Each structure stands twice: as C-alpha cells, then as structure tokens.
Amino acid sequence: MSVNLNEAHEVFRKYLKQEKHRVTPERFEVLDFALKYEGHFGADELYLRMKNNKSNVSRATVYNTLELLAACELLAKRNFGENKTRYESNYGRKSHDHLICINCGAIKEFTEPEIEEIVAQVAKKLGFKPQGHSFNIFGKCNNANCKHKDNE
Known part of the structure; x- marks a missing residue:
C-alpha cells in the first residue's frame, strides 16, 4: 500500500x-x-x-x-x-467489506459493486446520506490451514 x-x-x-x-x-x-x-x-x-x-x-x-x-x-x-x-x-482506500471465519478468525476483504448499489438505493429510499458502511459475513473458511478446521 x-x-x-x-x-x-x-x-x-x-x-x-x-x-x-x-x-x-x-x-x-x-x-x-x-x-x-x-x-x-x-x-x-x-x-x-x-x-x-x-x-x-x-x-x-x-x-x-x-x-x-x-x-x-x-x-x-x-x-x-x-x-x-x-x-x-481508511486513508486513500476504497470501501470494502469482510468475510470473517468463526473458526480461525481469518479476515478476507472484498469489494462487490452490487453492495455499493444496494447501500445507495436504501439510503435514497429512506432519505439518508451515507458516510460509509460496514458489511461483514461470518462463516467458516475453506482454508486448508484453518487452525480449527472441522468437517462441516
């Protein structure tokens, strides 16, 4: 960076x-x-x-x-x-969201234009001026190195 x-x-x-x-x-x-x-x-x-x-x-x-x-x-x-x-x-970075593994705690960042569009649509519909958003998805990663890997 x-x-x-x-x-x-x-x-x-x-x-x-x-x-x-x-x-x-x-x-x-x-x-x-x-x-x-x-x-x-x-x-x-x-x-x-x-x-x-x-x-x-x-x-x-x-x-x-x-x-x-x-x-x-x-x-x-x-x-x-x-x-x-x-x-x-937060300086000089574009908005992004996160995937968080509930087993090992790994955090993966991602950007999805559709999420930005949904944020804009919801804000407009409800008369709100967004200053940013935070979207986190919690789940279990498929990383072979996950320190708490289970068979689910």
Missing part, C-alpha cells in the same frame, strides 16, 4: 488543532505505524509492534491516538464479533 504520509500528517494536524488536542511527535509516530500496518490490528498489537521497533510511546498514547485517528477518519474502527476493537487504515 502506498500511502502519502505527508498528506495524512496534514489531515491529522488540522484535526488535532481544530479539536484543540495537543500536536505531539508521539501521536504522529502512532499514525505512521498504523497507516503502514497491513490488515486489521488491535491497539495492543500495534503497541507491541512499536515497542519491537524501539518506540518509547506508551500504551495509553497508542490507545488514545487510535481513537483520535478513527475520529478524523484516517482509521476505521471494526468489530468482527470477538469483543475486541480492531482498526484498519
């Missing part, structure tokens, strides 16, 4: 100033790690990755900054039915 970090920094900087939050180097370090993270991640996963890369950012700063990044729409918050908030980059 090629993300223009300078543009993302500017979006975040404007948001922080507008909402009267402090502009700190630590918050931008979290931003950089979050936007470079491939796939979906939890706050603790990001924190551990940062620690493993010699970062001195605190766990609290990671948690708080992720909330700010979601509020300014650089990240999307997701819940895949595991009572855990996950994040993914």
Whole structure:
C-alpha cells in the first residue's frame, strides 16, 4: 500500500488543532505505524509492534491516538464479533467489506459493486446520506490451514 504520509500528517494536524488536542511527535509516530500496518490490528498489537521497533510511546498514547485517528477518519474502527476493537487504515482506500471465519478468525476483504448499489438505493429510499458502511459475513473458511478446521 502506498500511502502519502505527508498528506495524512496534514489531515491529522488540522484535526488535532481544530479539536484543540495537543500536536505531539508521539501521536504522529502512532499514525505512521498504523497507516503502514497491513490488515486489521488491535491497539495492543500495534503497541507491541512499536515497542519491537524501539518506540518509547506508551500504551495509553497508542490507545488514545487510535481513537483520535478513527475520529478524523484516517482509521476505521471494526468489530468482527470477538469483543475486541480492531482498526484498519481508511486513508486513500476504497470501501470494502469482510468475510470473517468463526473458526480461525481469518479476515478476507472484498469489494462487490452490487453492495455499493444496494447501500445507495436504501439510503435514497429512506432519505439518508451515507458516510460509509460496514458489511461483514461470518462463516467458516475453506482454508486448508484453518487452525480449527472441522468437517462441516
């Protein structure tokens, strides 16, 4: 994924100033790690990755900054039915949906134009202006490496 970090920094900087939050180097370090993270991640996963890369950012700063990044729409918050908030980059990405394996937790992203059309039709019919949507399909994957593979 090629993300223009300078543009993302500017979006975040404007948001922080507008909402009267402090502009700190630590918050931008979290931003950089979050936007470079491939796939979906939890706050603790990001924190551990940062620690493993010699970062001195605190766990609290990671948690708080992720909330700010979601509020300014650089990240999307997701819940895949595991009572855990996950994040993914929302910056410069097209809308997509998810298939989630209830056995192994694998998450596969997909884009289906028909879903976009249905969202637009329903919103128009009900007089609603959509800002985005989240569509998740839960089931069992056919992956031979599924760690909880059963014979169903």
